[in-house]
Amino acid sequence: MSWSTPLGGGGEFEVLRQVFEQARQKGGVPKPGAVLIGPGDDAAVVEGGWVISTDQMVERVHFRTEWLSYVELGGRAVRAALSDLAAMAAEPVGVLTSIAVREEGGAAVIADLMQGAIETAATFGAQVLGGDLSRLPEGAPLVMDVVALGRTAKPLVRSGAEPGDELFLTGPLGGAAAAVATWEQGREPEPSARSAFVTPTPRTREAQWLAERVDLHAGIDISDGLLSDAGHMSAASGVGIVIDVPAVPRHPVLRDMAAVEADRLALSGGEDYEVLVALPPGAAEEIRELYSEAFGTGLVRVGNVRRGAGVAIRTGDGELSVVNSRTGYNHFR
């Protein structure tokens, strides 16, 4: 995901918050009038409704080249970047791709990554508008950065959730993390789990569809994991969030797992790129069936917004427990 302030937790985010705060105190941060939404959401928004975000993938950190081809990798980087546009209910227009590859075989790697990027961007109506290329020293991990540029008449933000709102997910969670866990055990994941990691669907169409039909109060894409990203929405909106654990839709591959492992993957897995939206009570009733028909997946109620702060989970027996806001997404690890 792209970083933003204020955030729910995590060491790097605290560092960023302090650096921005120090710069503000020095009085040196301009706020150009053309900037409608600055740092602090899934993407920035400028005049004309242009939405811009950037997303970085590093070899051996976010992926391994044994897991997917370079064409797939280029496509996945674009999908992840476009997800930030979905989180803002924006329509994709273009992407820019910065790629750093090792010298050996570099031209073929660049060609494959770019083929994947161009074709995947096209799938979502976006053109590759530019980029940059660098050679890496021998042995260095490949890095690919994708900038997503989109447009919206009414940006969906993280900060609009209100007490009483209901929370919905645009699709199931845990598939991508299940694939990664399987690879890390030295086995090949089931095809559906592999697809969840390699070709996740950025919910750009779904989010725009929802924005046209209901009063979306807030939204965020689930890149770090549901609890972590709910924490970001909670912090940005100044509200408390309750997640109903049994209600969270799970990827089919989680069905045969032990409950504790399935919960961990669904709540903290990350990289599924579904969108969590906050709606006024009852607002989703009349569109949920249409949503399923249009997109072949459910719009599932997973919790609610309340006064207060932080994220709590409600387990099957109705018990509520607070998720530590600083350790957030590590709770289930």
Next chain:
Amino acid sequence: MSWSTPLGGGGEFEVLRQVFEQARQKGGVPKPGAVLIGPGDDAAVVEGGWVISTDQMVERVHFRTEWLSYVELGGRAVRAALSDLAAMAAEPVGVLTSIAVREEGGAAVIADLMQGAIETAATFGAQVLGGDLSRLPEGAPLVMDVVALGRTAKPLVRSGAEPGDELFLTGPLGGAAAAVATWEQGREPEPSARSAFVTPTPRTREAQWLAERVDLHAGIDISDGLLSDAGHMSAASGVGIVIDVPAVPRHPVLRDMAAVEADRLALSGGEDYEVLVALPPGAAEEIRELYSEAFGTGLVRVGNVRRGAGVAIRTGDGELSVVNSRTGYNHFR
């Protein structure tokens, strides 16, 4: 610099050209109506006059941490990225920073890079609008990507140079490359050469000033080196370009060097981030003095545009020799 097609030369650029061409032949590349200028210039331009580009810096390829502090490094990455806006005669509005750092000491490195980025962006009127952070495996080179976002009513492009035009540079060349050469010899460069590398001036104000006063036909920033970037302008405009070697303004540190070394640094050094502009004959006469007064550096005539293709250099004795369009910037190495 940011890549673009069509381009004057270089292996990676040819790879990119082929990938784009194959995608076009498959019919899979959308051209959203809101895109005014797609890949092929220093930056893309979309409706509303928004200009967007991205620029990547890799440790041990573009810089070494022994050469400058992390605060300086963050600032330099922003300066290099903003130079693409200068090449489009655009006003800076925002930047996004993607940073990948090693685990050890990572938080302090991030804080320093971001301090440099925020303060430097502010110097040029731009706000840091977002970004991304990644941890690197041990020993991996630091990578920093900066997206520049700006605005212009009339984008300056590479493709508008016409036979008969005169070519001007916004300032002297060779200082940054001289600093790098000195570091690579294990010595510390003179302060003025070090500054040319560490704090190059993206000519955003100069380019906008010129665009308001004269009919700029074409422009490109000198990130790869004068001959290489002149090759890009030549290819994009479908014209020939002649560079008058003795006329090329040089950084003072080049004065004491052997002529062949000074020529090499001035013509092929790169990373100075001056802008090369093409103007109708005589158009510069009445503004050159004002330019010098306003910016403390000269607007210097360095060549002309003619029918044909490719780049030729005219040496002191008046002899013309053609620069190989494929090896371009290696000519003087």
